[in-house]
Amino acid sequence: MLLVGFSACQEIPPIVGNFDDPIDPTGDQQKNVLVEEYTGVQCVNCPEGAAIIKGLKQQYSGRLIPIAVHAGDFAFPISESNQVLFTGQTNAFMNFVGAPNFYPAAAVDRIQFDGQADIILGKDDWPAKVAGQLNEELMVEVDLAITYDASDRSASVTVDLNPIASLNYDDLILTVVLLEDDINEAQVTPSGVDVDYIQEHVLRDFFTPISGESIDPLVVGATVSRDYSLTVSSDFVAEHCQVVAFLSRGGADKQVFQVNAEYLVE
Amino acid sequence: MKRALIFLLLISCSFVGTAQNNGGRLSGKLHINANIFLRDSLIGAANTPQFDHQFFGSESWLNLNYSNWGFDFGLRFDFFQNSNLRNPKASFSGEGVGMWTVRKQVDKLDFTLGYIYDQVGSGIIFRSYEERGLPIDNALLGVRGIYNFNEDWNVKVFSGKQKQLFSSYESLITGLNLEGFIIPKEDGMLTLAPGFGFVNRTLDDNSMNALVASLGDYGDGDLFVPQYNTYAFSLYNTLSLGSFNWYFEGAYKSSDNIVDLEGERVSKFTGDTIVGSQFVLEEGSVLFSSLSFSKNGFGISLEGKRTENFSFRTRPQESLNNGLVNFLPPMARTHTYRLLARYAPATQDKGELALKADVRYAPSKKMLFNASYSHIVTLDNAPLYDEYYFEYTYKPKRTFKLTTGVQMQKYNQEVFEFKPNVPIVETITPFIDVFYKLSKKRSIRFEGQYMVTGEKDGVKHDFGDWIYGGVEYNFSNKFSVSVTDMYNVAPGKNSPTNDSGEKLSIHYPRIDVFYVTGPTRMSIGYVKQVQGIVCSGGVCRLEPAFSGVRANLTTSF
Numbered sequence: 108m109l110l111v112g113f114s115a116c117q118e119i120p121p122i123v124g125n126f127d128d129p130i131d132p133t134g135d136q137q138k139n140v141l142v143e144e145y146t147g148v149q150c151v152n153c154p155e156g157a158a159i160i161k162g163l164k165q166q167y168s169g170r171l172i173p174i175a176v177h178a179g180d181f182a183f184p185i186s187e188s189n190q191v192l193f194t195g196q197t198n199a200f201m202n203f204v205g206a207p208n209f210y211p212a213a214a215v216d217r218i219q220f221d222g223q224a225d226i227i228l229g230k231d232d233w234p235a236k237v238a239g240q241l242n243e244e245l246m247v248e249v250d251l252a253i254t255y256d257a258s259d260r261s262a263s264v265t266v267d268l269n270p271i272a273s274l275n276y277d278d279l280i281l282t283v284v285l286l287e288d289d290i291n292e293a294q295v296t297p298s299g300v301d302v303d304y305i306q307e308h309v310l311r312d313f314f315t316p317i318s319g320e321s322i323d324p325l326v327v328g329a330t331v332s333r334d335y336s337l338t339v340s341s342d343f344v345a346e347h348c349q350v351v352a353f354l355s356r357g358g359a360d361k362q363v364f365q366v367n368a369e370y371l372v373e
Numbered sequence: 374m375k376r377a378l379i380f381l382l383l384i385s386c387s388f389v390g391t392a393q394n395n396g397g398r399l400s401g402k403l404h405i406n407a408n409i410f411l412r413d414s415l416i417g418a419a420n421t422p423q424f425d426h427q428f429f430g431s432e433s434w435l436n437l438n439y440s441n442w443g444f445d446f447g448l449r450f451d452f453f454q455n456s457n458l459r460n461p462k463a464s465f466s467g468e469g470v471g472m473w474t475v476r477k478q479v480d481k482l483d484f485t486l487g488y489i490y491d492q493v494g495s496g497i498i499f500r501s502y503e504e505r506g507l508p509i510d511n512a513l514l515g516v517r518g519i520y521n522f523n524e525d526w527n528v529k530v531f532s533g534k535q536k537q538l539f540s541s542y543e544s545l546i547t548g549l550n551l552e553g554f555i556i557p558k559e560d561g562m563l564t565l566a567p568g569f570g571f572v573n574r575t576l577d578d579n580s581m582n583a584l585v586a587s588l589g590d591y592g593d594g595d596l597f598v599p600q601y602n603t604y605a606f607s608l609y610n611t612l613s614l615g616s617f618n619w620y621f622e623g624a625y626k627s628s629d630n631i632v633d634l635e636g637e638r639v640s641k642f643t644g645d646t647i648v649g650s651q652f653v654l655e656e657g658s659v660l661f662s663s664l665s666f667s668k669n670g671f672g673i674s675l676e677g678k679r680t681e682n683f684s685f686r687t688r689p690q691e692s693l694n695n696g697l698v699n700f701l702p703p704m705a706r707t708h709t710y711r712l713l714a715r716y717a718p719a720t721q722d723k724g725e726l727a728l729k730a731d732v733r734y735a736p737s738k739k740m741l742f743n744a745s746y747s748h749i750v751t752l753d754n755a756p757l758y759d760e761y762y763f764e765y766t767y768k769p770k771r772t773f774k775l776t777t778g779v780q781m782q783k784y785n786q787e788v789f790e791f792k793p794n795v796p797i798v799e800t801i802t803p804f805i806d807v808f809y810k811l812s813k814k815r816s817i818r819f820e821g822q823y824m825v826t827g828e829k830d831g832v833k834h835d836f837g838d839w840i841y842g843g844v845e846y847n848f849s850n851k852f853s854v855s856v857t858d859m860y861n862v863a864p865g866k867n868s869p870t871n872d873s874g875e876k877l878s879i880h881y882p883r884i885d886v887f888y889v890t891g892p893t894r895m896s897i898g899y900v901k902q903v904q905g906i907v908c909s910g911g912v913c914r915l916e917p918a919f920s921g922v923r924a925n926l927t928t929s930f
Contacts, residue, residue: 120598123588151793155649162590165642208460224538231690235583297648
């Protein structure tokens with residue numbers, strides 16, 4: 108009777124494939140989503156993860172801001188490597204959020220979602236979690252004003268935090284990092300080593316401490332500004348660099364409230 | 374949560390005082406693993422929180438069982454402190470109730486509430502079990518009823534959600550299992566033990582939404598309509614006829630959303646070709662048979678298995694050993710000797726064809742010959758694993774035993790360890806094991822193995838050649854010491870290098886002290902361990918390199 112009952116049930120399937128054109132951004136600042144992807148040149152499956160992020164970035168037109176964190180054993184260089192993309196800082200950055208048990212892995216707004224055992228998510232969970240976070244209420248606007256002097260490679264950034272809702276937490280932190288796109292660096296892929304592989308949004312340097320700078324609780328209408336600067340390494344191509352700033356909590360709960368990014372050179 | 378745990382502990386302890394007075398019976402088991410992490414960058418025992426700054430980690434499990442008033446109660450507390458068991462690269466601390474059960478028998482009905490460990494047939498369509506070393510604990514949190522029609526036939530139904538550490542997955546699993554025992558002729562030698570199983574997994578809304586979101590980037594050629602429900606059926610039978618024994622099981626799974634690790638699709642939004650894992654909708658099947666015969670010191674067994682698309686998980690997004698609903702029988706021999714167990718093939722749920730033959734012959738009580746052969750290929754006939762094994766055991770008297778033999782393997786490391794473009798690892802490993810009882814309480818055992826690996830372009834496969842030696846001395850029935858060393862005598866492609874890039878031959882020593890008293894067993898040891906994989910029943914886990922001190926305690930009461 109049980110079998111007859113089950114086999115007689117016709118389920119109503121979900122609707123799939125209804126994402127047609129990329130979503131056009133509106134003029135006002137909307138809730139953006141931070142995706143910190145853990146990767147490495149020895150990680151054979153990471154190009155697939157990068158491709159998924161690229162697709163999501165295309166789909167959500169700039170509202171998804173990824174950071175590729177080269178860290179862990181898979182980030183050690185291979186014989187075809189020209190430079191080392193991981194550093195003690197990128198390892199420490201990964202350990203601050205939590206080291207993954209598998210690659211590729213990513214944190215989406217540093218949230219441990221219901222039903223997940225960890226902040227770190229497998230790639231098959233990224234699309235849904237990104238889509239969900241994009242619909243969350245925006246609680247603070249993050250604006251960046253960047254000045255770059257090519258003569259001495261000095262970069263200055265002013266970050267304005269404009270709270271729309273009260274953020275009464277005593278563990279708020281502001282993290283500002285420097286990424287670089289368009290890095291031609293060999294990558295292990297399922298079909299072998301690809302020496303022409305282009306690494307995107309690679310975490311390169313930090314304007315703030317790795318664990319962020321403490322920010323006092325934010326009150327609606329009271330904008331908070333912070334200034335940072337660093338000298339861009341001559342190993343980086345400044346025109347490919349972007350500054351990413353995000354406000355989050357820094358305790359056991361590490362939720363990211365808002366992230367924004369601007370290129371170093373317009 | 375901590376207060377609730379303390380409350381439960383106090384309640385449990387109060388049973389100890391009242392158990393004897395109220396006719397109840399309390400029993401339990403305690404299991405503790407403790408590790409002191411000593412950093413050794415050369416072997417890769419570094420760059421994790423434990424090696425970098427925590428230095429100590431442990432896992433503990435306390436089982437309590439109480440029977441009274443016609444009920445059986447079970448409870449288990451799990452404690453993790455800076456543990457790297459779940460994630461070898463990170464640190465996990467947490468504590469909670471790992472398991473609880475309430476069981477009652479009413480006439481012919483036996484019902485259980487709580488965390489249920491059970492299986493259907495050999496586990497091909499359903500198995501919930503605990504294997505702490507991997508770690509796997511996929512108990513079903515729900516209800517189970519077993520009705521015994523008579524002493525030969527029973528039916529079992531169960532329903533619940535799979536455990537996920539201290540919570541549970543949201544998908545629902547429901548099943549039915551009918552088993553019986555038939556003796557066609559009274560006083561006849563033929564017996565039959567047939568069984569039928571059915572399992573349904575209903576995907577939860579959140580997992581379905583995540584799947585739909587992923588499919589949003591699939592082109593029309595790869596897009597499919599995912600299924601909430603998957604139905605798995607299994608038919609099996611054990612036939613016994615004198616010295617013959619034949620087990621057969623056939624299983625079928627309806628269309629299920631699974632992952633093809635060797636997929637290739639085009640991104641709808643970027644137009645790029647993405648090579649790697651891809652969601653697909655596929656039916657699955659498994660055929661498994663085991664035939665054995667033994668008589669007059671001679672025994673032979675033949676096993677065969679064909680698997681196709683039989684990944685069965687609580688949700689398709691889970692990977693590694695997470696969310697497993699079923700268990701596919703392994704088709705390779707299980708080894709306890711260190712080097713022989715180094716390359717163990719993990720069961721491939723996407724597809725494999727496997728054969729195994731084992732022959733034993735004991736011409737007398739003093740001697741035993743054993744030979745076995747395992748052969749595993751993909752459904753496209755690509756090689757996965759081959760093993761030839763021969764063993765001779767000589768035991769002329771109670772105080773002496775010699776075991777010696779040789780193993781030859783071909784192991785597809787690219788498939789089993791996700792290492793692209795590495796050659797198939799070929800090994801030949803002779804071994805010897807000598808046990809001598811010096812007196813009533815004292816004994817000594819010596820063990821030796823030598824693994825020779827193949828080469829590609831003049832470089833040894835994987836870590837290259839190894840030599841392993843060990844001595845275990847039992848001072849008494851209670852106290853023993855073991856000293857072993859595993860030496861990378863001829864380094865290979867993946868062996869550590871020095872700053873000049875030169876391959877290093879490294880020792881991996883281990884010294885353990887064991888103490889047994891009654892039901893309590895304790896051990897402590899200094900360990901240096903090379904990275905590898907740990908397998909149990911065809912389910913494997915990456916075991917990272919380790920350097921430090923390990924202590925272990927088990928007891929029951």
